[in-house]
Amino acid sequence: MVQQNCALCERSDFTVVYQENFDLQLLDEKIFSARRLPDRIHYRIVRCNRCGLIYSNPILEVEKINALYRKSFVSYDAHVENLVRTYGHYLRQVARYHAEKGRLLEIGCGSGFFLAEARRQGYVEVYGVEPGEKSVEKAPAEIRARILVDVIRPGLFPDGYFDVICCFQTLDHLPDPNAVVASCHKLLKPNGVVLFFNHNVGAWSAKLLGRASPIIDIEHTYLYDTRTMRAMFEKHGFTVREVKSAFNIHNLSHWVRLFPMPNKVKLAILRVLEKMGLDVRVKMFAGNLVLYGQK
Ligand SMILES: [Zn+2]
Numbered sequence: 001m002v003q004q005n006c007a008l009c010e011r012s013d014f015t016v017v018y019q020e021n022f023d024l025q026l027l028d029e030k031i032f033s034a035r036r037l038p039d040r041i042h043y044r045i046v047r048c049n050r051c052g053l054i055y056s057n058p059i060l061e062v063e064k065i066n067a068l069y070r071k072s073f074v075s076y077d078a079h080v081e082n083l084v085r086t087y088g089h090y091l092r093q094v095a096r097y098h099a100e101k102g103r104l105l106e107i108g109c110g111s112g113f114f115l116a117e118a119r120r121q122g123y124v125e126v127y128g129v130e131p132g133e134k135s136v137e138k139a140p141a142e143i144r145a146r147i148l149v150d151v152i153r154p155g156l157f158p159d160g161y162f163d164v165i166c167c168f169q170t171l172d173h174l175p176d177p178n179a180v181v182a183s184c185h186k187l188l189k190p191n192g193v194v195l196f197f198n199h200n201v202g203a204w205s206a207k208l209l210g211r212a213s214p215i216i217d218i219e220h221t222y223l224y225d226t227r228t229m230r231a232m233f234e235k236h237g238f239t240v241r242e243v244k245s246a247f248n249i250h251n252l253s254h255w256v257r258l259f260p261m262p263n264k265v266k267l268a269i270l271r272v273l274e275k276m277g278l279d280v281r282v283k284m285f286a287g288n289l290v291l292y293g294q295k
Pocket of ligand 1: 010052
């Protein structure tokens with residue numbers, strides 16, 4: 001295990017929020033596949049005494065985390081259409097700050113469904129970076145050819161290469177977010193835009209659910225709210241144009257699965273939804289945030 005510093009202040013001055021709730025010996029790659037069933041585990045969660053950033057501390061060695069992600073597999077099959085609607089909406093808003101639809105990069109692109117959406121929206125060249133090889137194999141051939149099986153790191157692309165860099169539900173998984181946000185700044189053209197979408201630890205749902213919130217999870221190394229998110233991007237030279245609560249579109253059955261309640265109750269509700277044909281799409285501001293930053 002390694003001690004983490006606050007990613008914003010680079011200092012180790014914290015208060016424990018929750019003690020860890022698992023035995024390290026039991027870690028395997030299944031734990032690192034998002035969207036697995038409940039029984040969530042988490043590291044010890046702490047809050048920086050200076051800036052309020054929430055983070056996991058200590059965590060596994062970076063090499064071990066990366067190895068687990070390489071083996072993990074995230075299947076979004078059932079949700080892809082809704083995720084495309086959600087992320088596609090936020091991509092369209094990029095035009096407020098940067099009109100050029102040249103090159104777009106997605107960090108943590110999974111099977112590339114968002115890259116396909118970016119193409120539909122008119123982006124000429126799309127690129128993805130994704131460590132999970134099995135997820136990349138799921139991508140359609142012409143999208144797969146645009147994905148590097150890797151983690152974002154210096155040297156993958158030339159500096160000043162991209163108009164837009166997107167990252168969905170990934171920042172809070174990174175052991176070294178500073179390196180990634182700094183890379184984004186380097187990789188963007190002048191006036192280029194980052195679009196980041198991730199959990200909001202300051203959201204009503206996180207506050208209401210506390211430790212039972214799905215975001216208190218071993219996959220999350222850092223957890224941001226709108227204030228610490230802004231600070232992270234300003235630290236690396238971005239002008240933050242907007243940072244705010246974001247909605248998600250999910251089928252009702254998916255919202256039910258996310259909600260912390262006994263599995264028995266969940267299954268009963270899911271059966272009713274299915275039987276009565278009530279599994280409709282629902283748009284909700286349920287605990288994510290979106291940030292637009294400009295170089
Ligand atoms: Zn701090």
